[in-house]
Amino acid sequence: xxxxxxxxxxxxxxxxxxxxxxxxxxxxxxxxxxxxxxxxxxxxxxxxxxxxxxxxxxxxxxxxxxxxxxxxxxxxxxxxxxxxxxxxx
Amino acid sequence: xxxxxxxxxxxxxxxxxxxxxxxxxxxxxxxxxxxxxxxxxxxxxxxxxxxxxxxxxxxxxxxxxxxxxxxxxxxxxxxxxxxxxxxxx
Numbered sequence: 001x002x003x004x005x006x007x008x009x010x011x012x013x014x015x016x017x018x019x020x021x022x023x024x025x026x027x028x029x030x031x032x033x034x035x036x037x038x039x040x041x042x043x044x045x046x047x048x049x050x051x052x053x054x055x056x057x058x059x060x061x062x063x064x065x066x067x068x069x070x071x072x073x074x075x076x077x078x079x080x081x082x083x084x085x086x087x088x089x
Numbered sequence: 090x091x092x093x094x095x096x097x098x099x100x101x102x103x104x105x106x107x108x109x110x111x112x113x114x115x116x117x118x119x120x121x122x123x124x125x126x127x128x129x130x131x132x133x134x135x136x137x138x139x140x141x142x143x144x145x146x147x148x149x150x151x152x153x154x155x156x157x158x159x160x161x162x163x164x165x166x167x168x169x170x171x172x173x174x175x176x177x178x
Contacts, residue, residue, distance in 0.1 A: 016118065020125065023112040029105065033167070036109065039140055047132040051125065078122070 018078040020048065025071045037063065037070040045074065053079055107167040109137065114160045126152065126159040134163065142168055 022044065026036045041061070048054065058077040064070065111133065115125045130150070137143065147166040153159065 017116075018118045018122070019116040021112075021114045021116075023110075025110045027108040027110075029107045029169075033107070033141070036140065040136060043136040043139075044133055047129060047136055050132075051128055052122070080118075 018080070020052070020074075020076045020078055022048075022074040023071065024073075025069060027069050037065075037072045041072055041074075048076065052076075055079060107169070109141070109163075109165045109167055111137075111163040112160065113162075114158060116158050126154075126161045130161055130163075137165065141165075144168060 024037055024040060024044070026033075041063070045054075045059070045061075054076060058079075060073075060075040062071075062073040064073075113126055113129060113133070115122075130152070134143075134148070134150075143165060147168075149162075149164040151160075151162040153162075
């Protein structure tokens with residue numbers, strides 16, 4: 001899950017590629033819901049796709065399921081907004 | 090953002106309280122979309138609320154906006170699923 005390195009970046013200089021990362025972690029009890037991360041995965045991607053044109057090849061999804069914690073990591077490289085802005089200007 | 094401690098827990102023992110945490114990080118270019126995290130915030134919460142009864146008092150939302158990176162942290166303590174299961178049994 002490279003979101004940790006992503007967060008520690010904290011630099012102020014803009015980057016070359018616009019990027020959106022999501023980390024979802026579900027910590028369960030003995031009676032916890034088992035598949036919450038899997039259930040939410042598609043719907044969260046659908047919410048993002050409503051606001052940003054997503055290239056399927058630029059989306060990395062990782063899921064890890066432990067006994068007590070399940071995590072979902074989504075790493076999306078966003079299309080160049082400059083081109084989009086010039087086109088709509 | 091205590092999601093990092095949450096992730097490092099990785100224990101196998103179930104916890105007392107079921108918890109869902111989301112971390113959204115948007116790394117912008119010079120022409121990047123400015124408010125993506127704010128736009129996605131409400132819709133992601135709405136997606137979760139479709140699947141889990143959320144108590145507004147048990148939801149902590151933190152937003153940080155840097156020059157190049159904006160982050161959204163959502164920490165939700167989920168209602169006890171055991172009670173829900175017994176009620177529906």
